[in-house]
């Protein structure tokens with residue numbers, strides 16, 4: 001076999017509320033949904049480079065690429081180092097970066113899943129999740145490959161949510177949102193915590209019902225801090241559109257109730 005390929009999907013946060021602080025991080029209560037129409041493609045292709053390599057257009061250096069971080073966490077397993085001496089990782093990017101669509105996190109998770117399979121590591125989803133949290137808060141969601149899930153903790157608790165597949169449109173303004181900065185401004189100027197009662201209620205509701213009952217500010221606790229840092233974002237906050245993660249993307253769900 002010369003090449004294997006998998007899709008690496010984007011996500012949106014149907015709602016995103018903060019429930020607590022955990023040291024420098026924030027615990028969230030969120031519904032994550034995969035966007036079927038937006039994905040990168042990751043392939044393992046034969047190579048004679050004799051060292052781990054990534055082929056693709058990235059704004060970051062190799063050492064900070066989430067796929068490289070995932071490789072470093074798997075290289076101690078039998079056969080992984082040898083496999084990537086003879087194969088390069090090719091990533092065709094479609095998911096915009098710094099967009100709140102989880103592109104880097106998704107790529108890392110797809111890499112973990114593909115390497116687990118091709119190198120026959122036999123790691124369970126829960127074991128892969130323990131590795132995923134070391135790469136980033138959004139990586140565990142993508143490891144489970146659910147179309148829709150409730151995500152809590154700082155991203156490590158992922159529970160499947162059964163609902164119809166959502167038809168989602170996204171727009172990504174040309175604004176690079178810095179996730180760390182937005183959480184910092186949230187903590188300093190906008191801090192609030194969702195109550196357990198309100199969180200339990202949202203976690204039981206279907207995504208389209210949640211969006212029907214909340215406006216853009218109510219659905220995402222990071223929208224106001226994000227617009228305070230990047231005021232131009234407000235030009236995109238039209239009725240019917242919602243804000244994903246720490247931005248800059250907005251999304252709309254086309255399914256009808």
Ligand SMILES: C[C@](O)(CO)[C@H](O)COP(=O)(O)OP(=O)(O)OC[C@H]1O[C@@H](n2ccc(N)nc2=O)[C@H](O)[C@@H]1O
Nearest residue numbers: 013024025026027105136137138154179180183245246
């Ligand atoms: C906002 C979301 O996109 C929602 O899906 C994620 O929670 C962000 O996840 P991510 O981009 O993978 O974020 P990371 O790369 O892990 O963290 C970047 C920075 O954001 C802040 N951060 C991130 C996640 C979180 N739950 N609380 C935080 O306070 C931290 O300062 C951290 O240093």
Ligand SMILES: Nc1ncnc2c1ncn2[C@@H]1O[C@H](COP(=O)(O)OP(=O)(O)OP(=O)(O)O)[C@@H](O)[C@H]1O
Nearest residue numbers: 060065066097098099100101102103104105107245
């Ligand atoms: N495989 C990758 N794909 C895209 N960006 C990557 C990757 N690896 C590292 N990065 C770097 O990660 C940062 C942002 O990544 P990403 O595009 O996943 O952020 P995001 O859209 O803000 O995601 P999130 O929804 O998790 O906040 C940029 O600095 C980018 O260069």
